[in-house]
Amino acid sequence: MCLRFIGGDGTVSKSNVFDLLGPIMVGPSSSHTAGAVRLGTMARKILGEEPLEGIVTLHGSFAETGKGHGTDVALIAGLLGMAPDDERIPDAPEIAKERGLKVRFEKADLGDVHPNTVKFDLTGPKERVEIIGSSIGGGAILIRQINNFRVGINGDYPTLVILHQDLPGVVAQVTLLLATAQINIATMRVSREKKGAQALMVLETDQKIDEAVLDLTRRLPSIKQALAIEPLE
Amino acid sequence: MRAYEDWVVEAETKGLKISSIVLQNQIEELELSEEALFERMGKNLKVMRESVKIGLSGKRRSASGLVGGDAAKVEERRKSGTTLIGGPMSGAIAKALAVAEVNASMGRIVAAPTAGSCGVLPAVLFTLEEIFHSGEEELLSALFTAAGLGIIITERANVSGAEGGCQAEIGSAAAMSAAAAVELAGGSPRQTAHGAAIALKSMLGLVCDPVAGLVEVPCVKRNATGAMIALTAAEMALAGVKSAIPIDEVIDTMAEIGHQMSCSLKETAQGGLAVTPTGRKIRADFL
Numbered sequence: 001m002c003l004r005f006i007g008g009d010g011t012v013s014k015s016n017v018f019d020l021l022g023p024i025m026v027g028p029s030s031s032h033t034a035g036a037v038r039l040g041t042m043a044r045k046i047l048g049e050e051p052l053e054g055i056v057t058l059h060g061s062f063a064e065t066g067k068g069h070g071t072d073v074a075l076i077a078g079l080l081g082m083a084p085d086d087e088r089i090p091d092a093p094e095i096a097k098e099r100g101l102k103v104r105f106e107k108a109d110l111g112d113v114h115p116n117t118v119k120f121d122l123t124g125p126k127e128r129v130e131i132i133g134s135s136i137g138g139g140a141i142l143i144r145q146i147n148n149f150r151v152g153i154n155g156d157y158p159t160l161v162i163l164h165q166d167l168p169g170v171v172a173q174v175t176l177l178l179a180t181a182q183i184n185i186a187t188m189r190v191s192r193e194k195k196g197a198q199a200l201m202v203l204e205t206d207q208k209i210d211e212a213v214l215d216l217t218r219r220l221p222s223i224k225q226a227l228a229i230e231p232l233e
Numbered sequence: 234m235r236a237y238e239d240w241v242v243e244a245e246t247k248g249l250k251i252s253s254i255v256l257q258n259q260i261e262e263l264e265l266s267e268e269a270l271f272e273r274m275g276k277n278l279k280v281m282r283e284s285v286k287i288g289l290s291g292k293r294r295s296a297s298g299l300v301g302g303d304a305a306k307v308e309e310r311r312k313s314g315t316t317l318i319g320g321p322m323s324g325a326i327a328k329a330l331a332v333a334e335v336n337a338s339m340g341r342i343v344a345a346p347t348a349g350s351c352g353v354l355p356a357v358l359f360t361l362e363e364i365f366h367s368g369e370e371e372l373l374s375a376l377f378t379a380a381g382l383g384i385i386i387t388e389r390a391n392v393s394g395a396e397g398g399c400q401a402e403i404g405s406a407a408a409m410s411a412a413a414a415v416e417l418a419g420g421s422p423r424q425t426a427h428g429a430a431i432a433l434k435s436m437l438g439l440v441c442d443p444v445a446g447l448v449e450v451p452c453v454k455r456n457a458t459g460a461m462i463a464l465t466a467a468e469m470a471l472a473g474v475k476s477a478i479p480i481d482e483v484i485d486t487m488a489e490i491g492h493q494m495s496c497s498l499k500e501t502a503q504g505g506l507a508v509t510p511t512g513r514k515i516r517a518d519f520l
Binding site for chain 2: 023073
């Protein structure tokens with residue numbers, strides 16, 4: 001490959017007919033348009049509420065060729081909750097104005113990351129979050145970072161994101177709760193600021209995480225925040 | 234790593250079409266019923282049909298202004314009866330341009346296999362529909378044949394311009410379309426393999442050199458020429474013309490040529506048409 005990839009998890013395998021014929025999408029580019037919509041949608045889901053303000057920083061190929069691919073428009077469409085095949089995507093900037101979402105674009109070198117990378121600084125009525133994600137090919141995406149934590153969320157699975165205190169037994173409490181609710185964990189990643197400080201747990205599951213399970217998770221000791229993200233379409 | 238040849242042999246042994254083999258395979262792979270698979274593919278066919286119609290209206294323009302209105306020009310000439318290469322071929326050119334123009338102007342399309350090559354398969358498919366008055370189920374079956382070959386291509390090579398150049402995008406689309414056209418026209422499973430091989434051989438070595446990095450120049454017109462190659466290859470295969478090199482070996486060759494291709498010629502806009510004086514000027518004017 002001529003482009004530099006980090007982490008080695010940027011490969012998209014295509015093994016079914018709908019990967020070859022599809023997605024149904026608004027053009028012109030699966031990575032720079034459809035992937036950008038999905039990144040915006042995922043950022044909105046992670047914020048967990050209607051975004052009011054966003055500073056969107058474009059890196060690499062997103063910054064260089066984004067204009068002609070409608071990457072900026074596609075990212076706004078995603079922040080508004082549109083799917084990649086929504087024919088209103090070209091009108092996203094106007095729709096954002098109507099709905100009171102202010103978006104400002106910047107260009108910057110985000111370092112040693114995938115060429116199609118974007119950083120969102122999102123503010124909602126209550127929450128604020130910084131998210132870094134990449135469009136890794138064919139419309140597939142990967143959320144790399146939430147606030148100061150490294151993550152790896154691709155939107156294929158129901159995902160549980162938990163901010164907690166780095167203490168013994170916290171992970172076990174969560175996994176026990178999921179086990180009791182008959183929710184199987186597909187992948188899991190825990191990272192922390194430093195020993196004993198704040199930590200982030202990201203679990204991808206095979207079953208949907210419903211409100212009841214999420215509520216129970218939030219009541220566990222040492223849990224500061226918990227967010228359930230539904231898979232992308 | 235699977236081979237298309239295995240599917241051809243299986244189809245010949247069981248007396249089935251390639252699409253039936255692909256369907257059986259996907260029923261297991263996706264754990265879906267045949268009806269569910271047909272229904273989902275039906276959505277793709279519907280969007281393909283709409284994108285042809287919208288593109289032929291001639292009203293779409295890309296953000297850069299470089300692309301738009303050419304499909305309508307070709308269609309108008311065809312309708313006036315003055316076509317040089319015949320109605321069906323002229324119609325295929327118009328349809329391929331139409332879908333690619335819709336894509337370039339942020340309209341809705343089906344990536345087939347990519348957004349940049351989305352015009353080839355609809356152009357070929359709907360051209361055959363006009364000739365043979367094919368039914369919905371036949372068209373959908375042909376899409377499964379096309380996608381089946383695409384699966385083999387992604388296993389043995391790739392369908393990404395950044396990895397394999399344009400031969401991997403328009404080349405794969407042309408090979409997939411040739412296989413679909415042969416089956417739709419009543420050819421044998423073996424003939425679909427020859428058609429696909431002849432089409433892909435004709436596209437080997439084609440580089441990805443988009444002006445200003447946009448999916449516009451030369452991408453849109455290559456969709457039209459890709460459709461022509463697919464139809465030409467299908468015509469040969471249906472007449473009994475054979476490809477000396479089998480499809481799986483041609484796919485492997487496409488992968489190898491992609492590896493050997495310079496980075497400047499793989500979607501980076503650092504070589505080929507992108508760095509011509511005019512290409513540079515377009516980039517400077519637009520960005």
